[in-house]
Amino acid sequence: MKALDSLHFEKFAQKILNELKSDEELTLNFAGESTLFSRFSKAKIRQVTNLEQAFIDFNFIKGNKVISFNIPYQASELDFSLALKKLQQSREWISSLPDDPYLVRPVHYGITKEESLHVLPQNDEMITQVLDLASHVDLAGVFSSGDLARATINSKGQSHWFKTRNFYLDYSLYNEKQKAVKSLYAGNVFNSQVLKRNITDAEFKLNLMNRESKKIARGNYRVFLAPSAVNELVGTLSWGGVSMSAHKQGNGSLKDLWQQKKKLSPKFTLEEDFSLGLSPRFNEAGEVAPARLALIEQGEFKNFLVSSRTANEYKLESNFANEWESMRSPVIHTGDLKRDDILKELQTGLYISDLHYLNWSDRETARITGMTRYACFWVENGEIQSPIEDLRFDESYYSIFGECLERITDFSDMSPATGSYFQREVGGSQMPGVLLSEFKFTL
């Protein structure tokens, strides 16, 4: 796909930058992908889509005024004429707009180019392998593979390019009682044996779901939250939890931590760690974030994510967060709980593999609600007894990662982002499991 070629983009960018007048500044932000999506249900194909798309966002500054626009990009002459038309429109409009005192001007933060393009088998070959291996089980999910790229170039000479090729099989298996287990096989090297092992492991867990489900009464229980459940909890913290702007504007959810009225457990450390390699370090403005940034260290507030716009507004130092000040590569530090000791240490309580549909009950006290999902079990005296019927929880982060946090596992799972709203996401996380002395279920 021509549009995913860095040279095409660089040439286009230079051509449009040449159109700028002396008092104008411009940043181009590119995203593109060539992707196959194949949807499965009952280990059959429901829909298949081949997608080729690319977009460019432009941030245009003249004096102290700013306007942004975007266009679809196809690496043809039509791109330039459309971009020029939008630029002219922006010039006409910008004079009538008020000044923006917090605008972020383009800066030359350097030039980088990163491409990781492993050879993958043909899409049809990978899909056939998945469906042959799952032919005897009820598998639902999506297989995705292909190239994706992100880039930014600005009028100060800065240029960053990131391109990768990867795949993921995001799936769940179902038994006759419609109980399910969830799994993910993702990477940039497709290995048939690893795929087979992944599906076999999921089938083994599914066997545990064949036991009669136990209905758990609402109340407080000891729980173990597996890494994927912790990932959901940390994901929700990106809704204002670690954003400086959200806290300054009264929409933050860890206010007491920020104001040092409360602490989390000294066992708990959360950081942005781009060494995971799942996300480019540059943001939409091309600013390169620190390779590692502690957000909460040993239970105490350390840094919130601060974009350059927020920094301008509140006279702070930017740590080059993205526009939304959301985490792009979060990692929770591991502890000392060994995998083989999880059930023994849990003793009697609930083993929660996944959580679903989290939202705030009360931001002021960092209270969230959500549901259990997939393979969740009732455990007695260190042994799995039965799967459970889904439960609603309502609990505070100060309890989960604070006073009720007993142990953290000595291992953690990497979860590449599988979201695809508008376009295939980059990024991901690495999370351990956590053992909690108490977790409140309400329905």
Next chain:
Amino acid sequence: MRLKNLLESLNDLNADYISLREVHTKSISLSVRNEIFEGLNHSEDHGLMIEVMMNGQFAYGATNSFSASEVRECALKTKTAAENASRFSLAKFSSHTERPRTVGHYKSPAKLSIEDFKPAPWSDLLMTISSTMKIHDHVISRTASLNLTEMQTHFIASNGSDIKQTINRSSVSMSAVASSEKGNQRRSYGDDQSIQFGLENFDVLKLIREAKRIAEESLLLLDAEECPTETMDLLLAPDQLYLQIHESIGHPLELDRILGDERNYAGWSFVKPEDFGTLKYGSPLMNITFDPTVVGQYASYFADDVGNLATKEFLIKEGLLLRGLGSLESQKRLGLPGVASQRATSWNRAPIDRMANVNLEPGASKLEDMIKSVKRGIFMQTNRSWSIDDYRNKFQFGCEFARLIEDGKLTKIVKNPNYRGITAPFWNQLKMVGDRSTFEVGGLANCGKGEPNQVIFVGHASPVCLFSNIEVFGGGK
């Protein structure tokens, strides 16, 4: 003409069926916070979805190039994908039954199009809204934004379908956050008030009145008591019921969820195929329609994205479940009636089962009579939080604002109101439905679903409704 020529140029592919869906979307957004202009964005998206059926299997190819050679390359790739996928088809379809021949056009009732936009009057209006909310130092965040979208879709198919639709959507949203040593409280207006009209539709004086109201209410909430924890009668305003309808009626009635296609992401449904015609979903006062024909409602259209003609249908009548939200494909697989709701977010996604306008029809009760009938209850307004399980049973919602109802009268304001319940029991506890004077029409811009993920705009309308014996609770530890 160009699209027709492109389709004709693909005749020699000998596909069992081909359709082309061109989507050209222009949008403009601008926002102000604390009387500071935060930016204007004008964006454009344009692309083509090619749908090919081979051996009863549909496949899709999406490209944002319209050159004949690249469209042909995409179509060939899509044909091969359909052939390959047909070895593993979940279901086999026929273009004769699942792709009706439809010809027609639709245009939103907008007098001023997006091309008529000029920034200055609108940035001035947003500034005025923001400054109107500056009534006290405690109102620390005052936001106002305008969003305009014009989406032109042209769908043509090898069966002779030819449909052009232009949908203009517009909204003004605002929020006020009050902050003191007692905490933070937010009030908002407009997030769910989106409609299919143009710039001519905004009532400036009303917007300024709403700005003043939400700023005042955010301050009142700062000093309010915490919402009590108890089981009581619950009166819900339309701007909360939109989401209650959406999450606990719309999604569970989607036939692709009932079929299990969404199990790995959005989830399943507690509704079973045998429930249609038998399940008492709610009280006899409950009438739910799928109605994409309401003039100006957010998700009105002439036909869905495969050419199925849109008509009004009752999903639930007098509490009885009658019909699901599902495409001709899902209807065939289940042998159940559905609606014209196979929709895609844009040119880059395949169409799936969706809501359009899903409305709770007005009843006969006056608001004052509903309040008078309550001994001990609460009136909640404006959604602020939502969560429901993957079968769409156990839900929890939070609202921005509430007043207690004591001995038939609205009394004190309480903060952080939440309630929880289970879908069918909850709707069976519906005991009064407001009349047309309480009926409001709105919509939600971002309904998420599907693999790959899609967001789409949906419409909801509702009167005020009263439910008996609901678990209510507040915030705090």
